[in-house]
Amino acid sequence: MNELVEAMRGTAARLLNGKEVALVLGYEAGSVSFRTAPAFIQHAEDAPRLVWNPFCTNNLAAYLPELKGVGRIAVMAKGCDARSIATLIQEHQIPREQVMILGIPCVGMIDVEQLLVAGERGPGTTVTCGPDGMLTVASAGGQRAVPLSEVLQGRCTNCEHHVPSIADEVLGNAPAPIQASGDAFGAAAELAGRSAEDRRAFWRERFERCIRCYGCREVCPACYCRTCFLDKPAPRWTSKANTLEDTWMFHAVRAFHLAGRCVSCGECERVCPMDIPLTLMNRMLAHEVQEKFGYTAGLQIDGIQPLGTFESYDPDPAEHA
Amino acid sequence: MSDQSSTVSQEAPGMAESLYTPYLATIEQAVQETWDTRTFRAVFCDERTRAEFAYHPGQFQEVSVFGVGEATFCLTSSPTQKGYVEFSVKRVGSVTTALHELSEGDTIGIRGPYGNWFPYDELRGKNLLFVGGGIGMAPLRSLLNYCLDRRSDYGHIDIFYGARTPGDLCYTREFDSWAQSPNTALYLTVDKGDEKWTGHVGVVPAHVREISPSLDNAVAITCGPPIMIKFTLPELLKLGFTDEQILTTLEMRMKCGVGKCGRCNIGHTYVCLDGPVFTYAQIRQLPPEF
């Protein structure tokens, strides 16, 4: 991991010194040891701020559409992030030549909620990552060793693209692949198998909690519409009122807008303060798109997405019930 | 141990106590000022409200189109005009468009009056210089017509009013009565004339500079688009007006109008409570965020 950090810092400094890029997007230390923050590096002497660890969870592609006029940008990209960037390029939100994708082979990101058990969530807790994939959690109650593999985010345990498929440079050596513990559709499949009544009760309990903070929307790289359907006053598609119907409508429509575009980076679910398992919807729709159109988001930078166009030979849902 | 003070009574509040419930009013008249601006004259439905609704020039109100929403408009009529209120609406969004689609006889809601007002009492005996641009003339008109209705209370009045084109001038039907009022001068201008326009062509600040109105015992009151204000203020200062002698009225996005929703602040000042009327001296104390 240290070698990877050195490669990051060195590459960033080199690109900035050589004026090959105007900005490097990466990660820097957060205000506690188990968080990082997105970093905007514009000067080579700031390159040492860059870090790499299993808390580098943010999908930096989210910043790209608004940075279009800034000049060439180098972005540190995990596999999922690179797929988001590819989708943005495919959708003409940023020209290919303006982004320099610095691919990072990733062994997974930590689910901090899962990692810190009772007694460890207080002030003063620190988490350090050993080179062997062992974490050390030090808190008021003592020290605890935890294998990284036990506390990975759900999207990482299912990851099939942990080495970025599209990259200008890949930093460091590709590590041993994560043993994916379930297929990508796993948890969503379980839910899909339940009765409609069960599923309605499941989502009702969760959507009732939604506070309409739009953290899910703002963190998502694929949600870049200047005026979201939600904010259009005429026609008023969905109300800002936090009724169950309007909240459900917001999430359902947003999920459909992401069908064939979402790369399951899981950030929406991570940032949701109300623990709503948003990725279940996205996985479901990604699965449908894969089954019906043989298409997976973010693996190409050209072509047209299946839901971005209509062909006369598109499968008819009625015939494929 | 002292009992921590409790807050309010246990009684159920009545309709009059909600800050957010408007009075009902009927549109009595709608005048098309320009291609995108209409002036509405509204009469309160309730007799008591009609009699008791009292406001000062410079105040604003929240106008509702039920089902669409509410928006902020300054009162453009003068309180000397009894029995109705007027406000001018520039069509820019959903509520203003909905208002434009209303006709005489339609019902709207009005909450207000809110905000502070032009210090018309302190202005008595003074010479007044009005400098308005575009729809910025709307709040100025309230004070102007008030002063013209109390003509002998005020000294010489100069009115500078301009818009982008002749078609963008509002209140054209009142220009004659303004110009013909005793001891009053009206200076109109447009940024760009048309084939019928025979008046002055040039931006308002330049017109002010050309005419160079007297500073003697005068107060300037100005309102217009930000770009106009930006260039008018230096002209007024060059003429010799002090910061205290320049009044303006600010526009901000507002919702509640009563200092609760938190959005109209400039620094620690809420425009709906401590404004919208400010002296330039007060504005210089505010952070440059408006």
Added chain:
Amino acid sequence: MAEINATMLGASELLPWALRLAASRRVLAPIAGTDGAVRYLPVSPDATLVFSGGRPVRGPKEHFMPQTDPLFTFTGSGPAVALQPVFNHEPAVIFGVRPCDGRALRSLDNVFLRRRETDAHYAARRGQTIMVGLACAEPGWGCFCTTVGGSPAGTDGLDLLLTDLGDRYHVRILTSAGRELLEDTVCSPSSDTEERLAAEQHARAIVRLQLAFDSNRIAERVTWDSPIWERVARRCLECGVCNFLCPLCHCFDIQDETTADGGIRFRCWDTCQFDEFTKMGAGHNPRAGRKERLRQRMSHKFKYLVEEFGQAGCTGCGRCVEMCPVNIDIRAVLAELGTVPSAEHPAK
């Protein structure tokens, strides 16, 4: 006879007491859903009350200021349109209120009750709600109540303060309303030992909370031109997580919704971090960038409210710290403004 100010309540008495009270009023407590997520919900016999751990992510603010709060309904049309104000209020008790959330009510009171006109919708709820507090034994990693004049055992805004001693609660009686509430349950006098246990628990929690920044004269240090705004705000995603979870952020939007025979005007939570918050109809936006919006948030909380009411708009609950998707840590920002390095993060 001297009035007693503390008493003891058996732990097993709490839920029955709450249920008895629920017969005549709305009784809320932190309750876990089927997936463990905690919200302040009406108590029921099978409810799982969650009193352990740090303060819940979702606080009782929404009882006083609901996310969506109907203001009035309108029915009919034309001059016959009828407006009916909506005042959703009833006598209520909220259990398990953390001191930071209790103290936050003071800030909401400043805006809705003290600043000019009284907001009757808020006042109606406030005047009829009794707050049963719970001292925090385990502050969260983002907590900093002591830095801003609060305490994990603070009593501001509360009617009773419970301290969990395992099989029983130490109960500190703070107001006559709280004292009256206890008449519906069985208490016993507190012993010196129990007083000491409660005090020790409070002290332990306080010690765990390091001072995150120097709050002395903080208003002076929140400067307009600090380079920190641009640098930190760059990563802000402009979501509503910080302000919506904040126990005293109060900014709201007003919108209309139509129904079959009329409609509702409601207010809903809004945040100065949204781009449209100050955007005017014709497009001009005084706070058009993230830097301006972050500065507004910090200035409002630590400067403008201090200047107006003498009280910062922050009780150090730490929710924004823990939940911000991009780790904008208000403590680090304030520490840097004060040019004092924060406890955990070196000054950049």
